[in-house]
Structure formats: C-alpha cells, structure tokens
Amino acid sequence: MFEGKQLGLLVWGNFDEFQPNIISTGEIPEVMSIVRDDMKRICISATEKFYRIDRLSNYNVFSVFDPTIVQNRIQSYLVISIITPANHSLDADVCETLNYLLDFFIEKPNSTIADYSALLDGVNAKPYHCAEQNLVKNGFFISKSHNDFSTYLNEPNFPDFRRVLFLNTPLPILATFSNYEEVIQFDQKQKVKVRLMNFQESYTVVINNSFVEPVFENNGYYVEGLERENIHILEGSKRKYIGLLSSTRKEIIIRPPLKEIMGEESSTEVQETMETPEVPSNKVPFRVRPVTVGFFIVVLLLGFVFFYINRESTPEPPVVKKVNKVVPQPTIEVPISAQVQKPELEEKATLQTPRGYELKSNANESILSVKGFENEAFEDTYLRYYRGKWEKRERNTKTWVPIKSKKDTEYLLTKYFKKVKK
16 A cells, blocks of 8 residues: 555556566455456457456455557556555546556556555545445446546445446457356435434434444534435444434434423323324324213123122022141251352452443443343344453354454444543
8 A cells, every 4th residue: 555545556568578466455355356356358359448346354455457569569457556455446447547557557667666656656445334234246347427436436335246347448368267247237326315303312313233323514414325225323232213314314312301392300101202203193082072982881880780680689699717727848958158149249249340441421331241132223132341342242142252343343442431530
C-alpha cells in the first residue's frame, strides 16, 4: 500500500522481457494469487481493453487490461491494478483513474512507484455499504456504455460474484470456460439514508445484524443501509423500533421516553401499553349492544336457579374421616461438603467488569451474569461478558460461543461500560 493511504498499485502482464510483477507497492499473497491466473487465452481473443474486479476476503482489486500490446511481434497484454481494502472503492471514477494510469505507463514505462504515488495524490479509498454475501461466482458483463461500468465499479455491492469482467464486445472464448456466466443485470440494492427522529445516545442501532453508529449532521442523527434491510433500534434490551429500510421513507420516528410525555411517575403498565402496535384506523372497534347484555344476564340467572334446585334435591354423601398414620422418618445428616451451593453465589461471583472499566448506570447488570441478557437485535440471542471475554448464545441452545469480531467487542465495550476515573 502507498504510505499513509489505503491504496495499493500493481502493474503486471505477459511480456517476454518483463517479470509478471513489473511494479508494485508491495506483494500481498492474497492479491498475488490473481496475478498467477491464466488470462492469456482471454486476452489473445480480445481486441480492445476491458475491466475486471476481484473481490477477495480482505481486498478489492480493480484492473484494466490492454490486450493490444505487442512485444517482439508477439501479442501480449498489460494490466494496471488498484488495490483497496474489502468493501472499499475509490472517491474518484474507477474507470477514468485506471485509464489515466494505463496511459501514463505506456508513455513513460520506466516510471517509479513514487511517480504513481504522485498521480494518485488526490485519490483515496472510500467505503461502501455491502450486505453479507457469498462471493463464489465468476461472470462477465457486456455493455457499450462507459457509464454502466462506472456505476458497478464505483460501488460494487452486487451479490454472489467474486470476479466480473466488464467488456464492450462479446468474447466467444468465454463460452469455453465453465466457471464464467454472463450477467444480464446485477441485482443491486439501492442505498438508503434515513434520519432517526428522537434518537438518543443511549440507543443502539443494528442493521442487518451488525452494529451501526449513527452520524450526526444537519442537526440530526442519520444511518445508511440498503433497501429492504432490517433495522433494529434498542434501548438496552428493550425494542424502540423494528422495521425495514426503504428509499421512500426518509425518516424513522422513535417513540420518545414516557417521562417526556407523562412525567417521571409513568407506570410499567402504561409503558407496556405504549409498546403494543396501534390498531389500524380502517377497522371498526367491537361494540357491545344492550340486547346482547340482557340476553347474557337472563342465561346467567337461569343457570344459577338450575344449579340451586339440583343441589337441594341431591342428598349429601356421608362424611368419612380418614386418619393418616404418621410413620417417623429417619434423619439423614448431609455432610457440609456435599451441600449444594446456592446459585446466587455463582451469579455474584461473575459480576466482573473489564479491567479499567465499570458498568454504565443505564446498562443492564445481567450482562455480567452467568445467564447474560437477551439482545433482541440478534433475534433471540443472549450476550454476556463472562470470565474476561464476550460470549453469545442462541435462545434454544445452552452453548456460549465467543464473539471474535473485534469491531463488535469494541462496540459492546463502549456501549455498556465506561472507563474508571483514576
């Protein structure tokens, strides 16, 4: 990667006089695996440049291929690749940036990595929102429009495809590759940005089972996601809002705390009532008619009369007293070592916070207990900080699994704990 940037550069190709890796900002094993791929058959059949994206586990690699290079009367190809972290693109147009670097190399093939660093001085990696995906397929997309390529390469959040070739004209040779399929249209979800009305810092936002930190701008809190993604807003373990992101909805209204509506003395019963969904206005409420009430009272009185007459005519059975013989039971002394310890002791023994931190006043203390507390954002999942590590388990299992994501553990630490003042 370039110094001080989240960008890397790789210039490579198939030349008789050059090594496959001509210029690079440093060899990354995961990235170098795509350099060893055999693109010679594809490039020989191509007559104009094309683009490619490789979405790896930890990196995105954006490339432009020029198959018109001739070395010693032998057709070869030249490739310029820009490397970014996974789920990152560029804050400039990807196609234009690659073409700019390609023209520079053809004009000045002996340039150094410092020259390329100067060319990319104003370009940086830019993150884009990407839902969880299973990137396993290879594909090719054909279009005459440069704008189509820029649309998909500037924000490649389409699902399933690990590698995609972007071509201006069809390449018949691709039909001989069983692992490539033509992409007619990418199933891209539209990005959605919504404002969270009545949002408070004590709330937690979870989109698509991942914690999201709202951004404060224009005197309000905003979050971004993709169309139809789940969004949960919680206050501790209590739900404040559950729904789906939509491009037609620019605001999410969160119910304000009851103390702001009814005062500090609002009861738990009222609070539970506020959490229930409202009855749609198009439904007519059920009304009890006076005739129905009168009929019900008559039936009830007749039932009492019938029961009383039946009781008077039925003789009561004789009362038989039964004496239970008391048999003395032997006393068994249980050793102190065999006595079962009260679970409360174990509960209290586990209330251990991370070193240098203490529980926030508004946090649920059960997060430090053996049983943990239910975090409804993860759909019947329990969380706890137990014996120095974060763990989670599903409601229908008893097995606790460590939370390995550093991003999630750091978020949970700052969400429920605060540093102890010395």
